[in-house]
Amino acid sequence: MTTTTPEATGTPEAAIADARERIDALDDRIIGLIQERMAVSAVVQQTRIASGGRRVHLSREMEILGRYRDALGKPGTGLAMTLLELCRGRI
Numbered sequence: 001m002t003t004t005t006p007e008a009t010g011t012p013e014a015a016i017a018d019a020r021e022r023i024d025a026l027d028d029r030i031i032g033l034i035q036e037r038m039a040v041s042a043v044v045q046q047t048r049i050a051s052g053g054r055r056v057h058l059s060r061e062m063e064i065l066g067r068y069r070d071a072l073g074k075p076g077t078g079l080a081m082t083l084l085e086l087c088r089g090r091i
């Protein structure tokens with residue numbers, strides 16, 4: 001945790017340090033959620049492969065890309081592609 005001196009309270013430096021602490025905490029949570037997503041995705045992929053299917057399910061990926069694009073615009077598509085690569089590897 002970043003410490004601020006009493007004199008720094010209410011300064012731009014203190015506001016930035018405080019916001020950065022919140023960003024770091026959010027990033028920790030986002031990374032944890034991504035790791036959780038990877039584990040859940042692995043279960044789906046392993047189950048499908050064990051029952052004779054393929055690792056990749058393209059129509060499902062299109063749905064996911066669309067959801068991220070609708071929520072976040074064009075960069076959302078790139079983010080979803082990165083997430084999918086983390087979860088199922090490169091295709």
Ligand SMILES: O=C(O)C(=O)C[C@]1(C(=O)O)C=C[C@@H](O)C=C1
Nearest residue numbers: 041044045056057060061087088
């Ligand atoms: O939903 C599935 O069918 C999955 O296998 C999960 C997942 C994903 O990580 O979202 C991974 C690989 C597939 O190509 C599609 C989606």
